[in-house]
Amino acid sequence: MKIVVAGTGYVGLVTAVCLSEIGHSITCVDVVEEKINMLKEGKSPIFEPGLEELMHKNKERLTFTLDSKTAYKDAEVIYVGVGTPEKKDGSANLKYVYEVAKEIAESVAQDVIIVIKSTVPIGTNKKIEKYIKDHLKHDVKIEVVSNPEFLSQGTAVKDTMHAQRIVLGVQSKHAEKIMKEVYDGFGQPYVVTNRESAEMIKYASNDFLALKVSYINEIANLCELVGANIEDVSRGMGLDTRIGDKFLKAGIGYGGSCFPKDTKALHWLANFYDYELKTVKAAIEVNSNQKLKLIKKARKYYETFEDLNVAVLGLTFKPNTDDLREAPSLDNIPILLDDGANIKAYDPIGEKNFKKIYPDQIKYCKSIEETLKDADICFIFTEWGFVKNLDVSLYEKLMKTPIVLDGRNCYDLETMKDTSITYESIGRKTINAK
Numbered sequence: 001m002k003i004v005v006a007g008t009g010y011v012g013l014v015t016a017v018c019l020s021e022i023g024h025s026i027t028c029v030d031v032v033e034e035k036i037n038m039l040k041e042g043k044s045p046i047f048e049p050g051l052e053e054l055m056h057k058n059k060e061r062l063t064f065t066l067d068s069k070t071a072y073k074d075a076e077v078i079y080v081g082v083g084t085p086e087k088k089d090g091s092a093n094l095k096y097v098y099e100v101a102k103e104i105a106e107s108v109a110q111d112v113i114i115v116i117k118s119t120v121p122i123g124t125n126k127k128i129e130k131y132i133k134d135h136l137k138h139d140v141k142i143e144v145v146s147n148p149e150f151l152s153q154g155t156a157v158k159d160t161m162h163a164q165r166i167v168l169g170v171q172s173k174h175a176e177k178i179m180k181e182v183y184d185g186f187g188q189p190y191v192v193t194n195r196e197s198a199e200m201i202k203y204a205s206n207d208f209l210a211l212k213v214s215y216i217n218e219i220a221n222l223c224e225l226v227g228a229n230i231e232d233v234s235r236g237m238g239l240d241t242r243i244g245d246k247f248l249k250a251g252i253g254y255g256g257s258c259f260p261k262d263t264k265a266l267h268w269l270a271n272f273y274d275y276e277l278k279t280v281k282a283a284i285e286v287n288s289n290q291k292l293k294l295i296k297k298a299r300k301y302y303e304t305f306e307d308l309n310v311a312v313l314g315l316t317f318k319p320n321t322d323d324l325r326e327a328p329s330l331d332n333i334p335i336l337l338d339d340g341a342n343i344k345a346y347d348p349i350g351e352k353n354f355k356k357i358y359p360d361q362i363k364y365c366k367s368i369e370e371t372l373k374d375a376d377i378c379f380i381f382t383e384w385g386f387v388k389n390l391d392v393s394l395y396e397k398l399m400k401t402p403i404v405l406d407g408r409n410c411y412d413l414e415t416m417k418d419t420s421i422t423y424e425s426i427g428r429k430t431i432n433a434k
Contacts (some may be wrong), residue, residue: 001024001076001077001181001182002025002027002074002075002076002077003024003025003026003027003075003076003077003079003182004021004026004027004028004029004071004072004075004079005019005026005027005028005029005075005077005078005079005081005082006029006030006068006078006080006081006082006103006104007029007030007062007080007082007083007096007100007118007388008028008029008030008032008035008036008039008045008102009046009081009082009083009350009351010046010048010151010153010156010257010323011081011117011118011149011151012028012030012079012081012082012117013028013039013044013045013046013051013081014048014051014151014156014157014160014399015079015117015149015160016028016062016079016081016239017051017054017055017058017062018054018157018161019182020054020058020061020062021054021057021058021161021187022107022185022186024061024182024185025061025063026061026062026063027063027064027065027071027075027181028062028063028064028065028180029065029066029067029068029071029072029432030064030066030266031066031068031070032146033066034183036065036066038062039055039062039064040064042055042056042059046322047108047320047321047322047324047349048153048154048156048157048320048321049154049155049157049320050157050158051156051157051427052308053110054157057072060084067185068100068103068107069103069106069107070107071106071107072103072104072107072108072112072235073107073109073110074109074110075108075112075194076110076112076113076178077102077112077113077114077115077145077178077182077320078108078112078113078114078115079115079117080097080100080101080114080115080116080117080118081117081118081149082096082097082099082100082118083096083118083143083202083257084096084097084118084119084120084261085261086260086261086264086265089268090264090265090267091121091264091265091268091269091272092119092120092121092261092268094120094124096118097116097118097120097124097128098131099165100129101114101128101131101132101135102131102135103134104132104142105131105132105133105134105135105137106137107137108133108136108138108142109138109140110140111140111141111142111174112140112141112142113133113143113145113178113179114128114129114142114143114144115144115145115147115179116128116144116145116146116147116352117147117148117149119202119203119206119258119261119262119265119266120199121199121203121269122196122200122203122251122269123196123199124199125144125145125146125169125195125196125198125199126144126195126196126257128144129142129143129144131204132144143170143171143172143174143175144195145168145169145170145175145179145195146167146168146169146195146198146199147166147167147168147169147179147198148167148198148199148201148202149202150163150164150165150167150202150205153257153318153320153321153323154318154320154321155320161186162188162189163186163188164188164189165188165189165190165191165266166183166186166188166189166190166191167190167191167193167198167201167202168180168190168191168192168193168198169193169194169195169196169197169198169199170192170194170195171194171195171375176192187333189228202262203262203265203266204266206258206259206262206263206375207259207262207263207266207280207283208258209246209247209259210254210263210280210283210287211279211280211283212246212247212248213247213251213253213254213259213283213287214253214254214282214283214286214287214290215283215286216230216234216247216248216249216250217250217251217253217286217287217290217426217427218286219233219250219427220250220426220427221290221293221426221427223342223427224426224427224428227429228427229427229428229429230250230409230411230426230427230428231250231365231409231427231428233427234248234249234250241323246391248408249428250409250427251290251383251408251409251426252290252291252293252294252316252328252381252407252408252426253287253288253290253291253293253328254287254326255317255318255325255326255327255328256317256318256321256325256326257323257325257326258289259326260287260325260326262309263280263283263284263287264284266280267280267284280407291328291331291332292331292332292335293407293426294328294332294379294405294407295332295335296402297334297405297424298377298379298405300344301377301403301422302376302377304339304340305336305339305340305341306339306340306341307340307341307342307373307425308341308342308376308377309341309342309344309374309376309377309400310336310341310342310344310375310376310377310378310379311344311345311346311371311375311377311379311386312329312333312344312345312346312362312366312371312378312379313345313346313347313371313378313379313380313381313382313384313385314329314345314346314347314350314380314381314382314383314384314408315327315345315347315350315351315354315381315382316329316347316350316382317382318382318383319382319383319384319385322349322350322352323353324350324354324357327350327381327382328381328407329345329350329354329373329381330357331378332381333345333358333362337358337361337362342363343361343362343363344362344363344364344365344370344371344375345362345363345364345365345371346364346365346366346368346370346371347382347384349384350382351364360369366386368386368390368394369394372394372395372398372399373398373399374398374399374400375398375400375401375407376399376400376401376403377401377403377404377407378395378399378402378403378404379405379407380404380405380406380407380408380410381407381408382408383409383410387408387410387415388410388411392411392415392416392419392421393419395419396419396420396421402419402420402421402422404421404422404423404424404425406423406424406425406426407425407426409425409426409427409428410425411423411425413425413428413429413431416431417431
């Protein structure tokens with residue numbers, strides 16, 4: 001079966017590489033020449049554990065090209081895995097999906113199944129199918145299938161190879177048969193439904209997880225006020241199988257490419273139909289406020305950050321990715337800079353992308369030690385392993401004033417009690433310097 005994947009971002013590239021792992025020959029199409037050149041050299045344009053190794057292993061089954069017309073012409077299955085970023089009003093921007101749809105309509109010369117892997121609003125698959133049929137240049141049959149992804153950045157390869165379910169939104173038994181031929185090599189359970197339900201499954205799943213994150217963060221904020229410990233609360237909740245322990249880790253909010261835009265997109269869609277999803281709206285508001293939790297804590301120690309030496313550990317929205325989308329660092333660092341702080345940051349994976357936004361306004365360090373030296377305060381935005389495994393005595397030895405504001409609860413409170421560090425985290429009591 002000849003399979004083509006449009007888009008070489010997280011969704012498209014991970015899908016392509018994992019399909020090659022189960023024996024399919026895949027052609028990947030992109031419009032960015034730099035990315036295609038990197039891929040031809042065996043280099044992944046995104047940081048994702050295990051992805052590049054899998055690319056090398058299956059290089060004989062992977063082809064990368066800018067020539068979409070030739071690739072689409074005789075494809076049997078075409079995956080659309082391009083981005084759907086949010087617009088200013090919160091709705092999903094489908095520009096790139098329609099650009100691919102137009103190219104497909106003008107290029108396909110045989111019957112083909114078109115698989116929308118991108119996250120799109122409910123009803124989009126139907127509209128895309130009509131659009132392609134209206135613009136076909138050849139007399140061929142096409143059918144659009146909704147096949148949402150459920151990947152987490154940092155574990156995307158594992159999430160694909162060992163998915164808990166494969167959702168197929170189809171309109172015919174023929175499309176269902178073809179899609180199962182593609183995926184049977186994974187040996188994963190199927191949820192077969194119509195396209196609208198498949199689209200909703202994606203949004204409903206992501207938004208529910210975002211709700212859990214925002215809920216536990218609100219409980220954490222209350223824990224600080226009443227003297228409870230959020231980690232004990234989360235553990236007690238998570239042992240209840242009706243609740244589960246996933247996404248109950250308190251912190252300074254969610255980020256990345258999915259939760260922020262998917263909550264806003266579903267909220268926008270509901271409003272479009274004159275309906276308000278109050279729980280989703282609340283999750284969006286809670287998350288927005290939570291990202292500034294550490295700045296508010298810092299104001300207790302310094303009225304102004306003018307000429308203050310600020311250490312920042314972690315820039316990405318989560319560990320094991322170079323993605324900065326909706327990262328708390330992007331909300332906090334501009335405030336610190338506007339207030340006149342001198343910022344030193346350490347994130348060996350996220351530095352390259354952060355430099356594109358702040359090329360010289362902050363100092364990028366090569367080690368945690370360099371970052372902490374002579375700092376008046378330290379902000380932890382990402383729970384990288386090198387942060388969690390740090391000997392906390394370094395904060396005492398290197399910082400001018402060892403005040404550590406931990407947005408990811410990286411350290412045990414008992415460990416911090418025996419230090420001269422002022423340590424504040426999320427949903428736990430403050431450890432004051434001795």
